[in-house]
Amino acid sequence: MAKSKFEYVRNFETDDTCLRNCYIVVRLDGRNFHKFAETHDFAKPNDDRALGLMTRSARSVMEELDDIVIAYGQSDEFSFVFKRSSNWFKRRASKLMTHVASQFSSSYVFFWKDHFADRPLLYPPGFDGRVVLYPSNQNLRDYLSWRQADCHINNLYNTVFWRLVQKGGLSTVQAEDRLKGTLAADKNEILFSEFDINYNNEPLVHRKGTALVWEKADETTTKQVRVLNEEKEVTVTKSRKRVSAHHCDLIGSRSGRSTPTS
Ligand code: DGT
Ligand code: MG
Ligand code: MG
Ligand code: MG
Numbered sequence: 001m002a003k004s005k006f007e008y009v010r011n012f013e014t015d016d017t018c019l020r021n022c023y024i025v026v027r028l029d030g031r032n033f034h035k036f037a038e039t040h041d042f043a044k045p046n047d048d049r050a051l052g053l054m055t056r057s058a059r060s061v062m063e064e065l066d067d068i069v070i071a072y073g074q075s076d077e078f079s080f081v082f083k084r085s086s087n088w089f090k091r092r093a094s095k096l097m098t099h100v101a102s103q104f105s106s107s108y109v110f111f112w113k114d115h116f117a118d119r120p121l122l123y124p125p126g127f128d129g130r131v132v133l134y135p136s137n138q139n140l141r142d143y144l145s146w147r148q149a150d151c152h153i154n155n156l157y158n159t160v161f162w163r164l165v166q167k168g169g170l171s172t173v174q175a176e177d178r179l180k181g182t183l184a185a186d187k188n189e190i191l192f193s194e195f196d197i198n199y200n201n202e203p204l205v206h207r208k209g210t211a212l213v214w215e216k217a218d219e220t221t222t223k224q225v226r227v228l229n230e231e232k233e234v235t236v237t238k239s240r241k242r243v244s245a246h247h248c249d250l251i252g253s254r255s256g257r258s259t260p261t262s
């Protein structure tokens, strides 16, 4: 078929192929979730319904899209790591990023009612996305450690901050002043001496975030079969891949590995 005279506009498209042999990381972050959390009365500092919905949406991304080997999420963000050899959508950054962002956003809305039964969704949430390439295993490990360290730092701060406000009778301004210049050890001490809280006993999902990985699990089912005109029941075991969630140190000692929560 002859090309139309308009065909040349295709040449304006830029090449955004991701460099080969690199891990492709897509990180999403909720748009203005400060307001979104306020509007929907999220519990402070952590709302387990909201965290559960983030994880459910990330699971949908892993199940529906190809080649994601691990995902890690905390607060209003989730990172998705594509395997180094992935050739999905010819490694085009915009295709990968927009598929992740739209699958995640539509899942967030689709599964909302399962997590917030008595709370209507008041306006459509959005998520930004970015693509980052990591050439080595060490770089990828450090990336995940960085996000998990962010989770830890914010959660420790928020845990003390909201204790001081909710139980300590301080205003938010006073609590902010009180925490100015404090180190992690000081915050742990405030929690322990004033509120009888050992930070290390706070829920793992809040302290460590959520890692999703593919795991093989044996599934056993029973089937009716006919053998030589006789009905027989046989058990069939199939190995299936499924996404499982962990709340543990992503990088560190081997003993840091937790048992899956789902
Ligand atoms: P952005 O990302 O620049 O559009 O703006 P934000 O407001 O989304 O800022 P960000 O992503 O740095 O911080 C996440 C916000 O989401 C933060 O204000 C607290 C809120 N948020 C996330 N998870 C929870 C939660 O479980 N409970 C409450 N109360 N707030 C949460
Ligand atoms: Mg942000
Ligand atoms: Mg955000
Ligand atoms: Mg964020």
Ligand code: MG
Residues within 6 Å of the ligand: none
């Ligand atoms: Mg099309």
